[in-house]
Amino acid sequence: MNAVESRIPLVVVGGWGVDAAMLLPLFDRWPGEIHLISLNDALMSRCDSITGVADYLLERYPCPSVWAGWSQGAQVVMAAASRSCPQVRKAITLAGFPRFVAGEQWSTGMEVDTFETFREQVSQNSGLAWRRFQRLLIHGSHDESQARQELRPWLARGPSVSDVNLVRGLDWLGSEDQRSLWGALPVPTLHLQASNDVVVECWEHSFHPSPAAKVVRVTGMTHWPRGQALSRCHDEILQFVFGKEVEWTL
Numbered sequence: 001m002n003a004v005e006s007r008i009p010l011v012v013v014g015g016w017g018v019d020a021a022m023l024l025p026l027f028d029r030w031p032g033e034i035h036l037i038s039l040n041d042a043l044m045s046r047c048d049s050i051t052g053v054a055d056y057l058l059e060r061y062p063c064p065s066v067w068a069g070w071s072q073g074a075q076v077v078m079a080a081a082s083r084s085c086p087q088v089r090k091a092i093t094l095a096g097f098p099r100f101v102a103g104e105q106w107s108t109g110m111e112v113d114t115f116e117t118f119r120e121q122v123s124q125n126s127g128l129a130w131r132r133f134q135r136l137l138i139h140g141s142h143d144e145s146q147a148r149q150e151l152r153p154w155l156a157r158g159p160s161v162s163d164v165n166l167v168r169g170l171d172w173l174g175s176e177d178q179r180s181l182w183g184a185l186p187v188p189t190l191h192l193q194a195s196n197d198v199v200v201e202c203w204e205h206s207f208h209p210s211p212a213a214k215v216v217r218v219t220g221m222t223h224w225p226r227g228q229a230l231s232r233c234h235d236e237i238l239q240f241v242f243g244k245e246v247e248w249t250l
Contacts, residue, residue, distance in 0.1 A: 007032040008089065008241075011061050014038045015071025015095075016169045017130055017159055018137070018224075023070055023094070026230055026237075035061055039072065044165040050176050054079035058087055066241055068092040071200070071223065072100075072169065075176055081187040090241055091189040094233070095223045097200050098178040098207065106179070108201040119170045126163040131155060133199075137224035140196030150226060182209045189213040190240040192233055194221035214240065 010030050014020030020036040027034055037043070037057060047053045053076050067088045069077030074096025081088035102109035121129040134155055141147035159166065191209060193202045195217055204215045216236050221229035 009033045009035065009061070009063055009065040011035045011057065011065050011067045011077075012037060013057070013067070013069040013073030013076045015069075015073045016173060017133060017161065017166055018071070019154065019157070019160055020070070020073070022154060022224060023068075026225055026233055027068070035065075037073070038160055039076075039165075039169060040160045041162050041165055044161065044168060050075050050172055051079050051083075054083060058084050062087060064089050066090045066092065068094065068237075069096060070094040070225070071096065072173060075178055078178055078181055078185065078189075081189070082181050082185055085187050088187055091185075091187050092237060092240070093189070093191045094225050095194045095197055095200050095221075096191060097203065098182040098209075099176070100173040100200070103177070106207075108203045108206055115170075115174060119167065119174070122163075122166050122170060126159070126166050130159045130166065136199050138222050138226070139198045140222045141227060142220055143227055147222075147227065151224075179207065182207075182213070185210045186212050188240075190236060191215045192221075192225070192236060193217045194223060194225070194229070195219050196221060197223045199223040 009032050010027060012020050012023055012027060012034060014037065016039065020038045043053060047056055058080050064087055067077040067080060074093035077091050077093065081091045099106050099109050101115050102111050118129065134151060138147035138151055189209065189212060191213060193204055193215060195202065200223060202217060204217055209215065218229050218232050225233050
């Protein structure tokens with residue numbers, strides 16, 4: 001590996017209602033430029049679908065890069081990889097999913113009734129529903145007190161997206177189905193699944209992605225990659241992207 005390869009840019013796409021900067025503890029010493037992308041009003045107001053977001057980001061970040069997506073951001077990254085393999089050299093999903101809502105031959109998704117109830121709650125009182133969702137990000141943490149402390153400043157900031165676009169993002173979650181895409185994508189991909197995730201059920205035993213993909217179940221990880229799970233995620237990403245030829249330490 002040469003010096004140029006070790007400085008490959010990283011595009012990080014956050015998920016529904018979260019700030020992509022919440023992932024900085026995992027990537028803050030990445031040996032290259034980092035582009036943090038949140039699904040905020042500025043982005044969602046100009047796009048009408050997950051594919052639209054992917055196309056816009058491909059135009060904005062044309063250099064070959066590693067792309068990482070968290071939760072709904074994983075669908076954006078996978079859509080981008082399917083549309084421009086040269087730009088997305090490798091893809092990483094964190095607590096991601098090809099389909100969010102349960103359906104035919106997809107029992108690991110959220111039940112439709114549960115999803116519709118949450119969508120209605122967001123429509124009626126987005127602030128309250130958003131705070132409840134944020135707490136689900138850390139539900140199942142072994143260090144619950146520390147997790148709450150780390151989440152507190154993000155709760156204090158409030159959502160970075162309007163009520164209208166919170167609902168719009170849920171509409172995308174309810175309709176997007178990328179199973180075929182994930183099953184055939186030739187781009188090398190690392191799927192990091194969270195063993196303690198109460199938002200997204202692990203699908204490692206019920207769905208088989210493309211042969212170019214590797215699926216890793218991270219023990220103790222909740223929907224927000226943090227705490228002790230950071231070390232495992234870091235090691236898996238290091239090996240996947242760079243092999244063993246460079247040192248990248250948190």
